[in-house]
Amino acid sequence: MSRFQPITFFDQQSKAGSAQYDLLPFRFTGLGDDCYVATNVAGEYALMTRDVLYRFVNGKLQENDPKYIELRSRHFLSDVHSKMGPDLLAIKVRSQNARLADWTGLHIFVLSLRCEHACPYCQVSRQSEDKAAFDMSREHADKAVVLALRSPNKSIKIEFQGGEPFLNFDLMKHVVLSVEAANSRLSSPKDLAFVAATNLAVVTDEMLDFCAQHEITISTSLDGPHDLHNKNRPRPGNDSYQRAVRGIEKARLRLGRDKVSALMTTTKGSLSRVREIIDEYLALDFQGIFLRPLSPYGFAIKTKFYRAYGVQRWLQFYDEGLDYIIDLNKRGVHFREYYASTILAKMLTSHDPGYVDLMSPAGIGIGAVVYNYDGSVYASDEARMLAEMGDTTFKLGTVNDSFESLFTNETLLEALDESFAYSSPMCHDCAFEPWCGSDPVFHWGQQRDMVGRKPESEFCERNMHIFKGLIRRMEGDPYVRRLFTRWATSC
Amino acid sequence: MSQPLILNFDAEIFSLLAVQKACYRFSDVAAFEVTLERNGKTTSISVTATPLAEKTDESVDDLEHRLRNEVLDHQLREQIRAQTEGVRNLILAHAFSKSGLISGDVPPSSV
Numbered sequence: 334m335s336r337f338q339p340i341t342f343f344d345q346q347s348k349a350g351s352a353q354y355d356l357l358p359f360r361f362t363g364l365g366d367d368c369y370v371a372t373n374v375a376g377e378y379a380l381m382t383r384d385v386l387y388r389f390v391n392g393k394l395q396e397n398d399p400k401y402i403e404l405r406s407r408h409f410l411s412d413v414h415s416k417m418g419p420d421l422l423a424i425k426v427r428s429q430n431a432r433l434a435d436w437t438g439l440h441i442f443v444l445s446l447r448c449e450h451a452c453p454y455c456q457v458s459r460q461s462e463d464k465a466a467f468d469m470s471r472e473h474a475d476k477a478v479v480l481a482l483r484s485p486n487k488s489i490k491i492e493f494q495g496g497e498p499f500l501n502f503d504l505m506k507h508v509v510l511s512v513e514a515a516n517s518r519l520s521s522p523k524d525l526a527f528v529a530a531t532n533l534a535v536v537t538d539e540m541l542d543f544c545a546q547h548e549i550t551i552s553t554s555l556d557g558p559h560d561l562h563n564k565n566r567p568r569p570g571n572d573s574y575q576r577a578v579r580g581i582e583k584a585r586l587r588l589g590r591d592k593v594s595a596l597m598t599t600t601k602g603s604l605s606r607v608r609e610i611i612d613e614y615l616a617l618d619f620q621g622i623f624l625r626p627l628s629p630y631g632f633a634i635k636t637k638f639y640r641a642y643g644v645q646r647w648l649q650f651y652d653e654g655l656d657y658i659i660d661l662n663k664r665g666v667h668f669r670e671y672y673a674s675t676i677l678a679k680m681l682t683s684h685d686p687g688y689v690d691l692m693s694p695a696g697i698g699i700g701a702v703v704y705n706y707d708g709s710v711y712a713s714d715e716a717r718m719l720a721e722m723g724d725t726t727f728k729l730g731t732v733n734d735s736f737e738s739l740f741t742n743e744t745l746l747e748a749l750d751e752s753f754a755y756s757s758p759m760c761h762d763c764a765f766e767p768w769c770g771s772d773p774v775f776h777w778g779q780q781r782d783m784v785g786r787k788p789e790s791e792f793c794e795r796n797m798h799i800f801k802g803l804i805r806r807m808e809g810d811p812y813v814r815r816l817f818t819r820w821a822t823s824c
Numbered sequence: 825m826s827q828p829l830i831l832n833f834d835a836e837i838f839s840l841l842a843v844q845k846a847c848y849r850f851s852d853v854a855a856f857e858v859t860l861e862r863n864g865k866t867t868s869i870s871v872t873a874t875p876l877a878e879k880t881d882e883s884v885d886d887l888e889h890r891l892r893n894e895v896l897d898h899q900l901r902e903q904i905r906a907q908t909e910g911v912r913n914l915i916l917a918h919a920f921s922k923s924g925l926i927s928g929d930v931p932p933s934s935v
Contacts, residue, residue, distance in 0.1 A: 356904060358912035363897070374915055390904055411911075419911055423918035430919065758848055762901050788852035 352396035354405075354412040357422065361386060362764035364801055369764075375425035376679060376767030377407045380808060428683040429767075433694070437740075438687075439701035440481040441492045441714055442508060444469050445501040446706050450532055450568045453636040454598060454627055457721045458496045468501045469706040476732035477704035478511050483736040488524040489516075493549075494714065496706075499535050502543075509547050528552055532566070533580025534573060541587040548592075551584045553577060555595040555617070557603060557610035565600050581617060595619060599626050599650060601641040607654040611661075611668070621669035624654050626795070629778055630718035644791045648798050659806070662816055669820050673803060677821035679768040680803070686824050689713060691770035691796075693754035697727065698745045708732045712745055715774040727774055748773040748783050759787040765800045826875040826884050833895060835860065835867040842898035843869045849894050853879050854887060 361371040369386050372378045381389065381400060388394050389410075394401045396412075404410050411418040446467040448458035459467050481489055491512060493505055509527060516522045527549040544551065556562040559574040566573040584593045595617075597603075597610060607624070614622045626647045629639045654670065661668050675688045689696030697712035704710055708731050711717040716727030729742045752771035754760040760769070775792050776785030787793045807814045833843055840860065847856035854873040861870045873891070875884040905912075 355911070356907050358908040358915070359904065360901070361897070374912065387900070390900055390907075419915050420918070423915045426915060426919035758845075762845065762898065786851065788849060 352394065352401065352412060354392070354394075354401075354410040356390065357408055357411055357418055359409050360762060360764045360766065362762075364804065370801075370804055371409065372764045372767055373408050373422060374767070375408065375422050375429065375683065377425075378680065378764070378804070379404055379407050379409060380804070425683045429679075429685050432685060432687050433699070435486045435488075437484045437699055437702050438486040438488055439490050439492060439689075440477070440484070441494050441701060441703040442469065442474065442477060442498075443494045443496070443703060443706045443717065444474075444498040444504050444508075446496040447500050448496040448532070449500075449534060450497070450566055450573060452566045454565065454600060454638040457718055464501075467496065467706055469504055469704075470708070471504065471507060473704070473708035473732050474504055474508050475511060476708075477710075478508060478515060480702075480704070480710075480732060480736055480739070481512065482515055482519065482523065486523070487521075488526070490526040490528065493527070493529040493531075494703075495530070497532055497535060498529055499531050499540055502540055505529070506543060509543075509549065513547070526550075531580075532573065532577060533584065534568060534576040536580050536584070538583075538587075541584055544584070545587050549588075550592045551588065551594070553581060553584075553593065553595050554598070555581075555613070556597050556600070557606060557613050561600075561602055561606060561610070564602060565598070578617065590618075596623055597625060599624065599642075599647060600638060604642060604646060604650050607650050608657050611654060611657055615661075615666070615668060620667070621671050621674070622654075622658075623671040624651050625672070628715065628718065629775070630715060630722060634722065644794050648795065651799065652802060655802070655806075659813055659816065663812060673799070673817070674820040674824040676768055676799065676803060677817050678824035680800075681818055681821040684824075688770075690772050690775075691768070693752075693760075693766070693769065693771045694749045695752050695771045695773050697748060697774060698729065698740060698742075699749070702729070702739075704732055710734070710739055712748070713774055715778070719774060719778055724778070726777060748777075752776070752783050752785070757784050757787070759793075765797060768800060769796055829854075829871075829873040829875075829884075829888055831871045831873070831888060831891065832861075833869040833871070835869050838869060838895055838899055839902055840869055842902055843871060843895055845898045846891055846894035847871060847873070850887060850891060852876075853884055 357373060359371050359373045361369045364370045364380065367383050369381055369383065370378055371381060371386070385394070385400055389404065394404070405412065405415050408418045408422050446457055446459045447461055447464070448455070450458065452458070461467055481491065491508065498505060512525060516525055527547060528551070529544065529549055530552045533551070533553050543549070554566065555577055556565045562574040562577065563571055581593055581595070595614070603610060611622055627639050655673060658668055658670050675686050675691065678684055678686050679691070687700060689700045692700050697716065701713055702710060703714055703717045705717050709720070710729045710731060711720060712727040712729055719726065720728060726744060727748070729739045729745055752773035754766050754769060754771045757771065760766050760771070763769070772792055773783040776790065777783050779791065780786060780789070785792065803817065807817050840858070844858055847858060854875045857872040859870045861868050871891070873887060875887070
């Protein structure tokens with residue numbers, strides 16, 4: 334039997350004209366200028382005019398219309414020639430959600446709230462010498478290690494957070510050695526990974542040697558050129574930038590170039606300087622940048638840093654930065670924007686990078702969990718930041734509780750259930766839902782509503798703008814399409 | 825402050841849900857009251873939109889135009905949902921079968 338259809342099969346197709354087809358499930362949202370973006374259940378997208386959209390839904394699209402062929406190939410319709418469509422969609426949906434069955438992979442240990450920096454936008458840190466009050470105890474750490482390894486996920490990432498976690502380096506060593514020892518005793522040892530979120534100011538050679546020995550990667554803060562960085566991140570001696578750059582160089586030499594990454598935070602002073610910030614990352618030989626707005630928690634609220642600029646102003650900053658990065662690539666400089674890369678992976682592949690803010694069901698608890706310095710357990714990093722403001726809504730319990738009681742905590746289950754974007758008002762009908770998340774902690778913090786009223790949501794406004802901007806850039810320039818596809822497939 | 829805007833939608837053509845969803849979409853610029861009005865054999869869905877005090881006239885100027893288009897879009901979405909409900913459930917059931925996420929399922933690793 335031939336593996337190919339006879340030529341008559343294709344003749345019939347081209348002569349058929351008016352087509353008999355079934356719609357496959359999809360959603361649509363206006364993109365402006367009479368253009369709509371439609372996404373199927375697996376998040377594949379297609380653009381169409383209002384006229385095409387109505388003809389398509391009413392069964393009037395002609396089989397020889399190029400849009401018909403595109404919609405069939407992207408699983409928006411099934412006809413006699415594409416009976417596999419629903420099955421392929423199911424496989425893609427299954428791939429995208431495979432992470433759900435793995436349960437919590439990221440376990441954040443807040444080793445100390447102490448920090449020698451006094452960043453006004455910081456969410457939690459304390460300038461204090463009081464180790465007893467703000468350092469995690471060994472007893473709490475041991476219990477947190479047991480909980481982390483109890484997760485069914487085969488890959489466990491332990492992230493050391495602060496304050497400045499290297500101010501409690503003895504405990505960091507203890508946790509790493511304890512986790513490694515306990516893991517080796519498991520019948521099926523897990524894949525372990527460690528990362529330390531540090532300002533690098535107090536890191537010594539001894540600490541870096543330990544990091545190299547145990548493959549602890551470094552995530553540091555770099556806000557831009559030295560004057561901006563030092564203004565944003567004051568410390569005694571006003572030398573945060575110099576220490577960060579020296580630390581990056583030393584860490585790269587000791588751990589390897591790819592083991593050191595940096596994050597920036599946008600302050601009011603950053604807004605007019607996005608090109609300089611990107612140039613700084615280029616000068617320090619980073620491969621990309623994550624353009625991040627301020628988070629609305631902790632001191633950022635108290636010091637009014639969070640309200641120093643609105644969503645629209647930050648989006649201008651983001652757009653200018655993204656266009657500059659695209660321009661750099663056109664000139665042969667390989668550099669990427671990581672938030673865009675994360676979204677593009679969701680838009681253009683069946684792989685979900687698992688970024689906690691863009692998960693639905695929300696990433697709280699099931700994507701990441703936080704063991705705080707005082708032994709309390711929170712559903713996310715933002716949840717413990719909220720707790721520092723006196724709101725312990727997302728506290729799951731303490732390290733003295735069992736794994737089962739922590740993860741069947743009523744608040745967690747309620748937040749996951751209620752905020753599920755697939756069934757949230759407005760999100761349910763939004764074409765961008767397959768790429769977006771629900772972020773109940775953000776919406777609770779902003780609106781005292783875990784689901785969030787999306788017409789007033791800054792989260793929604795920011796992400797909708799970015800989704801639309803990425804589509805417009807891709808559709809308007811074949812080079813950008815190729816570039817974004819490369820970012821998506823290597824995210 | 826702008827005057828309340830009153831719009832009517834024929835209940836034979838538009839569903840109450842489509843109108844309610846469209847109103848929710850603009851709840852950041854106006855407060856809405858949605859009522860059913862029966863007039864003999866016909867029923868209409870009446871919407872009274874009161875612009876929020878803090879909103880400028882510019883942001884509510886084209887509210888009528890945008891609301892009418894939004895209702896049309898939601899009506900179309902309902903049509904798509906009705907036409908694709910069966911296959912959507914089939915796809916999701918297939919996607920999550922044997923994942924261990926549904927009670928009674930056997931996870932693939934233990935098959």
